[in-house]
Amino acid sequence: MTAILELLIASFFILTLLLIIFERTHKTLAAMLGAGLSLLVAITPGSVSNGEALIPDIEHLLELIEIDLILVIIGITLMVGVARTTGIFDYITIFLLKKSGDNQYKLLIAFSLLTMLFSAFLDAYMAILLMGSITIVGCDALDINPKPFILAEAIFSNLGGTMTRIASPPNLIIGGHFDIDFITFLLLTAPFVLISAVFTIFIWGFLFRKDLSQGISSLSYNEVLLIDERTVIQDQNGFKIAALVMTFTIIGFAITSFLPFKLELGYVAMAGGFLMVGLVGSDVEKSLEKVEWSVVFFLIGLLIIVGIAERANLLDLLIFPVEALFKIDLLFGVLSLQWINAFASSALDNVPVASVMTVIMDSLLEHYPTLSFNSLLVAVVIGTNLGGNITPIGSASSVQALTILKRSDNLEARTTFIEFVKFGILVTLIHLIIGTFYLSFLWIFRI
Numbered sequence: 001m002t003a004i005l006e007l008l009i010a011s012f013f014i015l016t017l018l019l020i021i022f023e024r025t026h027k028t029l030a031a032m033l034g035a036g037l038s039l040l041v042a043i044t045p046g047s048v049s050n051g052e053a054l055i056p057d058i059e060h061l062l063e064l065i066e067i068d069l070i071l072v073i074i075g076i077t078l079m080v081g082v083a084r085t086t087g088i089f090d091y092i093t094i095f096l097l098k099k100s101g102d103n104q105y106k107l108l109i110a111f112s113l114l115t116m117l118f119s120a121f122l123d124a125y126m127a128i129l130l131m132g133s134i135t136i137v138g139c140d141a142l143d144i145n146p147k148p149f150i151l152a153e154a155i156f157s158n159l160g161g162t163m164t165r166i167a168s169p170p171n172l173i174i175g176g177h178f179d180i181d182f183i184t185f186l187l188l189t190a191p192f193v194l195i196s197a198v199f200t201i202f203i204w205g206f207l208f209r210k211d212l213s214q215g216i217s218s219l220s221y222n223e224v225l226l227i228d229e230r231t232v233i234q235d236q237n238g239f240k241i242a243a244l245v246m247t248f249t250i251i252g253f254a255i256t257s258f259l260p261f262k263l264e265l266g267y268v269a270m271a272g273g274f275l276m277v278g279l280v281g282s283d284v285e286k287s288l289e290k291v292e293w294s295v296v297f298f299l300i301g302l303l304i305i306v307g308i309a310e311r312a313n314l315l316d317l318l319i320f321p322v323e324a325l326f327k328i329d330l331l332f333g334v335l336s337l338q339w340i341n342a343f344a345s346s347a348l349d350n351v352p353v354a355s356v357m358t359v360i361m362d363s364l365l366e367h368y369p370t371l372s373f374n375s376l377l378v379a380v381v382i383g384t385n386l387g388g389n390i391t392p393i394g395s396a397s398s399v400q401a402l403t404i405l406k407r408s409d410n411l412e413a414r415t416t417f418i419e420f421v422k423f424g425i426l427v428t429l430i431h432l433i434i435g436t437f438y439l440s441f442l443w444i445f446r447i
Contacts, residue, residue, distance in 0.1 A: 005041050006312055012037045013309045016302075020349050027349060028294045031301030038308045054311055064307030065300055068266035069172040073123075073299070074291050075269025076166065079249060079276040080126045081290020083242040086280060087232040091239070093134040094229040097142070104144060104212040105205055108152060111135060112204075115153040116197060119160025119397075121250050124168045125292070128157045128397040132404040140410075142216050147405060147413045148208035151420070154401035155200060155389050155427055161397070162385040163193045166253060166265060168395075169299060170354035170384040174377070177358040182265060183257035188378050188447075192438045196431050203427060238280045245276050295396075299351065306355040318356060319363045326364060330371055331443050333364075334379045338435050341383025342428065346390035354384050375442045382435045389428045392420045 016034030020027045042055040055061050083089075096114065100107040111131060118127035131153050139146035161168035165175035165185040175185055205212060233239045249272030256263045281287035309315055322340070326333030345353045357380050364371060388395025392402045402420060405413045441447075 005044065006314070008041050009038055009308055009312045010314050012041075013305055013314065016305055017348065017352060020352065021347065026294075028298040028301070031298045031305065033301075035301035035304040038305050042308045042311075054308065061304070065303050066173060066176040068264045069169070069176045069299065069303075070296055071264075071266025072166050072172055072269040073169070073296055075266065075271070075273035076123045077126060077292045077295075078273030078287065078290055079246065079269070080122050080130075082273075082276045082281045082287050083246060084130065084290075085234060086238040086242045087234045088239055088242050089130050090134060090232040091229050093131075093138060094227055094232065097138050098225060098227075098229075104148075104214065104216065108149060108204065108212060109201055111149050112152045112156045112201065113197070116156040116160035116163075116193075119157045120163040120167050120193075121253075122246070123166070124157045124161030125295070125396045125400065127160065128153055128400045128404075131157075132401060136404060136408055142221065144214070144216060145211050145410060145412045146408060147410075147415060148204065148211050150401050150405050150413070151415065151423060152200075152204050154398050155204070155424070156197065157397035157401075158385050158388050158395055159193055159197055159200065159431075161395075162381055163189050164253075166269070168385055169295070169351045171381060173299075173303075173351070173354045174358060174361075174380060174384075178361075178373075178377070180377070181257040182253045188374055188442075189381060192378070192382065192435060195438070196434050199430055199434065200427060203430065207423060207426075235280075241279045242276065245272055245279065248272070302352055302355055306352070306359070310359050315356060315359045319360050322360050323364065323367065326368055326371070330368060331375075331440065334372070334375050334443065335436055335439055337376070338379040338383040338439060339432060341380055342387035342390070342432055345384050345387025345395070346428075350384050350388050350395055353387075354380075357384065372443055372446060374447060375439055378442060379435075379439055382431070382439075386428055386431050386435075389424045389431070390421065391424065392417060398424075 012034050016030050019025055019030035019034075024030075039055065039061075043053050045053050055064075092114070096110045097107070100110050115127050115131045118130060132150055135149050135153065136146050139149060158168075161171065163186060165171050165180060165182050171185070174180075249268060252268040252272070253265055256265060256268060277284065277287045306315075322333075322337065325336045341353060341357065361376060361380060364376065365373060385395070388398055392398045398420070402415055402417075405415050408414070
């Protein structure tokens with residue numbers, strides 16, 4: 001490859017990352033612009049030494065895009081978006097509001113764990129969208145400050161997003177690249193997530209003890225008790241069908257691990273999404289608007305940029321410093337990678353971090369045959385997902401949480417960048433310490 005073309009691809013790669021980091025433009029626009037410019041260079045005849053183009057045809061281009069990842073995002077966002085119109089999520093929330101009594105601590109636990117559950121099985125970003133808007137309404141009804149709940153939901157959204165292969169774009173990128181089945185991924189990450197969740201509840205209760213210790217007025221709570229959760233159900237049949245489709249889709253994700261034939265998660269997600277539209281979505285055009293198309297094209301653009309940079313051997317500059325850590329000691333390298341990923345994800349969007357990490361992991365596994373794949377995988381997944389809790393720009397969930405609080409009519413709910421960092425870095429450090437012990441356990445027992 002000529003030095004000029006190599007320099008151009010490197011420039012486009014760096015420019016795209018800078019635009020995403022500093023948010024000078026919409027991240028999807030930045031990724032599409034970078035991908036377009038990189039492709040112009042990559043399809044140029046003579047861009048590699050044998051006279052061919054770096055990306056000579058459409059087949060080579062499709063190799064850069066994780067199609068299964070794209071199908072999962074389209075399918076899940078379609079399914080959840082249409083299901084939401086039936087009132088199923090509002091029904092669940094009103095039920096929780098009633099069962100929590102007039103105790104804010106119980107409400108915190110209920111909202112946090114429900115967010116984590118939604119994140120793990122229905123996508124982390126969708127979880128904060130659902131729970132955030134519902135929480136604001138619930139807190140207004142109870143006349144309490146929504147800040148402790150929304151910020152906790154951002155933390156638990158990323159925690160839940162660590163647990164399954166479909167829960168977040170970084171997991172989809174990493175899991176899809178290494179073709180890890182749903183159950184294997186869940187079994188490797190769930191123990192860490194559950195332990196971290198318990199610690200987080202106690203820490204959050206302590207940090208916001210002033211707000212949470214205030215009682216809910218009997219008048220406000222009695223008004224909530226008078227709400228009939230059945231009134232939020234827009235369509236009784238649609239409600240039942242939506243619950244069944246989501247349940248069977250989640251079961252479908254799980255059983256793909258045990259089938260005697262290959263079934264990609266993208267097929268299951270698309271089946272769930274299409275069934276939801278066909279059986280529940282009365283307006284096809286409105287249903288299709290539920291898909292997070294900006295996320296889809298952001299990922300496509302980013303995967304193209306990273307793929308072209310990899311084929312141009314530009315990512316070797318990132319691989320060498322990481323491999324130096326593994327030369328010291330393999331376990332030290334694995335533990336270091338968790339911390340490095342976390343702080344990289346706090347400054348960058350965690351999606352490009354995950355894309356680059358798949359290339360680095362390939363190189364590490366090639367050069368160190370005795371390296372434990374499971375430990376390496378969990379280290380990267382923990383760091384990439386939970387680094388987003390350090391700053392409000394580290395993940396889509398954190399960004400959305402702050403946006404929801406800014407829109408709140410309650411002035412006490414407003415949260416600054418520095419205030420988020422103060423809470424986020426403390427919780428993330430505890431998560432990473434737990435992760436260090438957990439990774440050491442996986443390494444020692446060769447799990």
